[in-house]
């Protein structure tokens with residue numbers, strides 16, 4: 001039989017994973033904070049891949065049993081897929097657990113975008129989640145475009161179950177249904193009702209904004225900082241708004 | 257070339273089969289040669305509603321597998337000689353339906369039918385996806401309740417992304433809304449969504465509102481599509497749907513429920 005189709009092929013592609021930055025080695029505190037975060041958006045985090053960032057911890061010379069943290073994360077339904085900023089011992093444990101080690105950061109080239117957290121003396125959060133793009137398998141740094149160069153225009157309604165991803169800005173003229181998810185590396189404009197989830201600046205562009213005519217979203221997020229519909233202010237609900245980040249806080253402002 | 261209509265919903269039990277039987281009969285009665293296909297493999301009931309269950313010899317799967325010809329499997333309706341039924345198999349499993357097989361059957365039917373109505377199974381799995389894949393038009397059957405509206409919305413997403421028309425970048429499937437089992441009294445009490453509520457989420461062209469009506473059950477017990485019961489409101493509503501689909505402009509009825517005696521007499525506003 002003549003068969004010329006190759007058995008496999010390698011392609012370079014990008015996928016997204018939240019990064020978990022640990023500020024403490026107190027497993028109980030980590031678990032509690034994670035549960036609080038997950039309860040805010042259970043579907044968002046359920047079975048989500050996760051990268052563990054240990055730099056802050058190691059800066060403070062707090063040691064951590066990597067095997068234990070992996071067990072904890074799996075128990076609360078995350079899929080740890082990488083470690084970075086680990087020390088020699090932690091990296092060794094990671095390898096034993098078949099968890100890849102991300103060396104990008106350590107070489108000084110950054111694919112993370114969000115600003116590094118300033119460690120505060122008082123009231124340190126136990127853990128923080130942010131979303132970044134993970135480039136695989138290439139490890140070249142990805143420059144952050146200050147403004148999206150291209151825009152994607154969508155004229156049809158985005159229905160429940162549909163996902164749209166735009167490498168630049170995303171402009172949508174029709175409604176976005178509950179259960180739909182729209183994501184853009186740049187800004188998101190919805191000239192209609194926004195009922196689904198909208199995630200702007202998904203590569204970490206903290207300057208990205210979301211604009212919509214009628215805010216009824218299930219979740220909004222900019223560069224990984226998010227709010228679920230529960231946290232949305234009633235005053236802006238059902239109103240035309242713009243949403244942007246200011247000092248890591250999502251600001252929702254009515255467009256008069 | 258036939259026009260292929262899929263009757264779909266996502267959610268189960270909303271009235272797809274009732275609708276498929278009614279509109280197929282309606283189209284045939286208007287003089288259009290129509291075939292109606294049961295895609296609900298394993299759960300035959302289109303043939304029951306059309307009252308031909310005792311004449312089933314071969315089914316859709318037999319035709320796909322080449323075990324019977326289309327002519328052998330098609331059952332001509334006893335009330336209208338322009339209507340033909342292709343029943344589903346009760347004994348085979350769902351995997352017997354293949355895209356290639358379905359495509360072949362539809363191609364062959366297209367040669368001498370004007371309309372092909374595909375009665376979709378519930379869900380968003382293979383059977384439902386195959387029923388809509390080749391469609392030109394979609395009748396999205398929705399009940400005035402939030403879970404049904406949500407599922408219809410989901411189905412609309414699939415219609416616009418997973419159909420042959422979508423894959424070939426052709427003009428998209430034309431989508432219509434059919435609001436069925438509509439109970440005006442319960443809408444007034446706020447127990448059910450209103451037409452407005454539904455349209456706020458779906459915003460589709462409305463083909464008709466089918467009221468909740470006992471005549472649907474009696475018609476199906478009698479093995480007769482409800483559209484043949486011209487006295488019943490559901491029958492009239494389905495007749496309107498067919499007329500609107502064929503291009504007639506008719507005002508929508510049955511939104512406000514039963515017309516009171518006085519109102520009917522004096523022609524009230526609402």
Ligand SMILES: Nc1ncnc2c1ncn2[C@@H]1O[C@H](COP(=O)(O)OP(=O)(O)OP(=O)(O)O)[C@@H](O)[C@H]1O
Pocket residue numbers: 265267268269270271272273274275296376377378436437438466467468469470472473476490
């Ligand atoms: N307008 C109506 N008024 C009253 N009863 C109705 C109406 N439409 C449908 N029904 C009833 O609802 C039930 C389900 O209808 P039908 O079988 O047509 O739904 P379906 O969407 O095809 O279901 P499935 O998803 O199981 O295939 C039946 O008992 C039918 O008699």
Ligand SMILES: [Mg+2]
Pocket residue numbers: 272273274296375376377
């Ligand atoms: Mg059915």
